[in-house]
Amino acid sequence: MSNTKACLILLLAILLSSGLKAQEPIAIGEKHKIASKILNEDREVWIHLPKSYNDSAITPATYPVIYLLDAEINFEYVAPTVDYLSRSPFADMPECIVVGIKNTDRTRDFTPTRSSKKDPNNAAKTLFSNSGGSAVFLRFINEELKPYINENYRAAGYNILVGHSFGGLFAAYAFLQPEKSFDAYIANDPSLWWDNKTVVHLAEKITSHPNHTVFYLGQANNEEKNMLDSEMAHAIAEFRNTVEKHESLRWGYQFYDKDDHGTVSYPATYDGLRFIFNHYKTDIRLVAKEPAALIKAYKAYSDQAGFTFLPSETYLNKIIKFSKDNNFEESHDYFLDLKSHLYQH
């Protein structure tokens, strides 16, 4: 067989196996590998970009970043949840980049202290023998992952951490460190019972936070009151009683009566995001009638958050269209001006 012929057959095979596929996949993100020197291992991160990120019709914008633990469990529903909550013109929150961190050893990464424990159901089994790596894992996030995201994506500089169970314990740990790592935290049914409530005791040692910090705690209804659940509930109650008294903190809490430890993350992440971005939402019908209300609302929200949030170009385009369709001529001109002021092409 000639080289040309072999080459053509190979080309055909490639085209048949990929290019000519009838079904187009529906993708919500991409998996990336980061070589971590701090952890001395490769880490997989799952990255979701907002719908408008590559929209060539608008000026490239920057976006808050949500760092999400246990990516393999949470990424697929959290990324579309964020898209849903940030849809124009009904947006409860701004569009965000979602960065899911896949586990290699979650017990090691999410626990702040070394604590070997016997399995209560099986005394022959030792649990958590590789625990105690939170400080190192937080360094990985702050010194390797965040720089990677900030260099490769248009990150705005407003960062949120979301974790569940041991991941919630890690979120609480990161929240209580002297160095500020995130602007807002969501901890879902956090394992605060860990190692004689070591993170609860951390919380007792401090009284305030960097201005504008937000913490949302979602607690599940773990019906079967076995020892672990009971310890868990007590630890969460103590943490709650302590932290809600801290200064310079916007604190949110909800008990999920219909959810257990395994299901609470879905509603609590949704509610937590809505809590963090409480008062962000504006009503297109109202602002189209009263244009100055828009900037006023964004100013008030930005003051609350300690970070400047602007109406997105996508939202302004919707308001401009709505104003035009409804013959609000002055509003139409006002928002055209505002758009060219905020987003100069």
Add this chain to the structure above:
Amino acid sequence: MSNTKACLILLLAILLSSGLKAQEPIAIGEKHKIASKILNEDREVWIHLPKSYNDSAITPATYPVIYLLDAEINFEYVAPTVDYLSRSPFADMPECIVVGIKNTDRTRDFTPTRSSKKDPNNAAKTLFSNSGGSAVFLRFINEELKPYINENYRAAGYNILVGHSFGGLFAAYAFLQPEKSFDAYIANDPSLWWDNKTVVHLAEKITSHPNHTVFYLGQANNEEKNMLDSEMAHAIAEFRNTVEKHESLRWGYQFYDKDDHGTVSYPATYDGLRFIFNHYKTDIRLVAKEPAALIKAYKAYSDQAGFTFLPSETYLNKIIKFSKDNNFEESHDYFLDLKSHLYQH
């Protein structure tokens, strides 16, 4: 340039542009095209398969199918929501295939009658001039789409329809037809005001449904009481008062105080699925201690649903492992037997 050389350069270009990509996409479904004779057009459907669908370690199973309207708006969050709610061992519902139907002309497809109306904000504009196609669209679903799904996928024969706004109107319309199309319906803030409440009047003409039918209605809090919202709220109230008296119907309703028309679908679809599969959930810790409780619970749920649901092989594997880890030896043997009885390889 020789043919061989040109061919090699082309090969290299293809490999560089696709095969060697460092980033792996995270896909949650595939887009398919169906040539519809009934609608005389190509229709795009977005298909999501459960995690276990292609798991070679378990016996191929069948799955209920969720038909989802407005795929382009709802598919990306509904498909992962279903995965989340059906995760073993915390499953609130069985794993399902999700079939999202993308729109070509949603006003045509989702409205049961022809009704031209002037835009209340702009008298020069006529709305809905192409309306009235629901009967044809329902035929497309029953006679073309369902057969396509049933032939190409392992569909169990339990079907659910989910729609919002005009899509909710269509769900209510389909629910009220003499021919049974679905086992369960979720209608989120349905546009029941349509054409002088024509679908509400349909509901007044009947008194019962095929046994075990489930209907869940989620209503948004549309604060600004303009004419449309007020008509909408009245129509929903009339529909509710009528349908909740129908016989042979499991009826669910919730008002979403914190959600408007644009945001209600997310929590209401989640709650609607949980309502449809109410009492489906079993607690792994309880059944591992009392094995007979599992089949009893599935039997009770199947009786309620009018359809046989069995514990999935994935769930049985988790119970078997849990029983072994916790030294419940009798349970371990019982569930191994049950598994080989239900799923013979």
